[in-house]
Amino acid sequence: MIYDSVVIGGGVMGSAIALRLSQAGQRVLVLEKAVPGAEASSAAGGILGAQIEGEADGPLFRLCLASREAYGALAAELRESTGIDVGYRHCGLLKVALAGDDLGPLAEKMAWQRRIGLEVEELAGEEVRRLEPDLASEVAMGLHFPKETQIDPRQLVQALPLAAQRAGATFRAALVRKVLVEDGRAVGVELDGETVRAGAVVVAAGAWTSLVEGIGLPHDAVKPVRGQMLKLALRGLGLRRIVFTPRGYLVPRGDGTVLTGSTMEHVGFDKRVTAGGVASILTNALATAPSLAGAELVESWSGLRPAPADGLPLIGATAAQGLFLASGHYRNGILLMPETARLVAETVLSGREPEALLPFSPRRFAH
Ligand SMILES: Cc1cc2nc3c(=O)[nH]c(=O)nc-3n(C[C@H](O)[C@H](O)[C@H](O)COP(=O)(O)OP(=O)(O)OC[C@H]3O[C@@H](n4cnc5c(N)ncnc54)[C@H](O)[C@@H]3O)c2cc1C
Structure with a gap:
């Protein structure tokens, strides 16, 4: 089967992007080397601390605020589609x-x-x-x-993959070795002894992102x-x-x-x-x-x-056509997930990058 999109990594980023792409009608495959959510995403405190983490007003701070505001609707959506309460609380x-x-x-x-x-x-x-x-x-x-709030990451990492699957996404346990790029365009990924072809590839591999071959990032970008x-x-x-x-x-x-x-x-x-x-x-x-x-x-x-490496997440289109990144969210990946997923899905689906993503373009690391 040829997928519209393959997502590498089943943490909160990969699962939420798969959810949004599937809801838009895409055939999506998520490849996860361990268990969805088993890494940073379930280790988190679940603090949605846009203001406490903000060092100055700017694009990252604005993205954090917008994402914090998006959580109420996301929590309600996940409860509706999966029955799981992700513990969204206005605690201050x-x-x-x-x-x-x-x-x-x-x-x-x-x-x-x-x-x-x-x-x-x-x-x-x-x-x-x-x-x-x-x-x-x-x-x-x-x-x-x-206005600062919290969620329960362990509930969130149950709810997001389930919601994505109910929207049509497929999750599979596999380690991706390499993104295949032909004539400047991503065409799929290489697993151990197998190739999976896709129209688009989204790398959401968390702390392992720089280890994925073929994505053109320096080894210390993430x-x-x-x-x-x-x-x-x-x-x-x-x-x-x-x-x-x-x-x-x-x-x-x-x-x-x-x-x-x-x-x-x-x-x-x-x-x-x-x-x-x-x-x-x-x-x-x-x-x-x-x-x-x-x-x-x-x-x-x-x-x-x-x-x-430079303190900003890597979100959006890369220099290769059809290859996208959602990584490097550091201390605030739970907080930044709703807006990251929405904006990455919009980029994949429309082929045009929203202006809000330009400061986070992975192309700044291209070599
Ligand atoms: C102790 C701690 C506390 C935190 N507290 C908070 C908090 O309170 N609030 C907040 O907003 N953020 C917090 N964070 C940060 C947040 O957890 C991360 O930014 C976020 O989870 C990143 O999500 P992700 O999906 O990018 O990464 P991950 O959850 O790490 O997911 C990446 C996935 O990709 C998979 N993968 C990697 N390489 C491959 C490959 N080649 N093939 C297949 N699969 C692959 C991995 O197995 C992993 O499951 C905390 C982090 C930690 C460690």
Whole structure:
């Protein structure tokens, strides 16, 4: 069978793109070397933190905001088509500084975001604790971002492939060795001992993107950055908002469990959870919310973020016709998925790249 599109990678990016292309009537094949969603996508905290992650106003920040706004409709769509609740919650987010932390970055973030009309509230230490009594008395001040939200990535990675399959996409376990390009046009992919032909190829291979042969990227265009995570459980924990400190974060799930992370480690494709990683995460978690000292350590894991060499994701058409990328979303791939999928599908289907994608063009790496 010749497919309209082959998607390499069944993480949130590949699955969501397959969903959109299938809904448009394409015959789509997703090739996933492991299990759909098993890599970075299910390791994530699920923070939809457009404002907390934004460093300055610009195309990436605008894409993050638009994607955060798109989540409500996507969550409803996924519940409708699959029956799965992806845990979309308007919980809000606090960025707090503890005694001794530099308050400068908080003031700066508040200033530029307020200038462009976004909601950010400045709170004194006691006001922060009035909102979240579990937080330490050392919290000196905080910023409250009421519009920041969360989802549950493990539910999301169940729902997206299922929704894509119900829309007609096929998922298959296979490692793609190479994208086949003939006369400047992608014509399919090579597996071990097999060729799959397709009208278009979309590479959504996360931290492994630069390893896929034939896509014309330098080997360091997208690199893995390990993040370790812990899940804690404490009966009676009242924490409701996501809490960021300069050293990590807490993501309360609303059921007495809290995810806490994460490390940022350049250790190649090594996914081990280490004693040092766990120690640093717990030190921050307990300094932020001391009652967590009595929590049960339920689970630990790590994942590999796809980190782009220049800080911007690689989204859109490549120099080869019919070859597209959706990769390098680094710390914010869950957040950026809805808009990435919509814009990539639009590019594949129309052959024209929306203007919103030009700053993220993978062609900037062409050699
Ligand atoms: C600890 C941690 C916490 C995070 N927290 C958040 C958060 O709170 N909010 C947020 O927005 N983002 C977060 N992120 C980032 C987010 O998880 C990623 O940006 C996002 O999941 C990337 O999705 P993806 O589909 O591109 O990659 P992946 O989920 O890694 O999917 C890529 C898939 O491609 C497959 N693949 C690779 N090569 C091949 C090949 N040659 N052939 C076949 N298949 C292949 C892989 O097996 C994998 O399943 C976090 C990441 C980590 C690690």
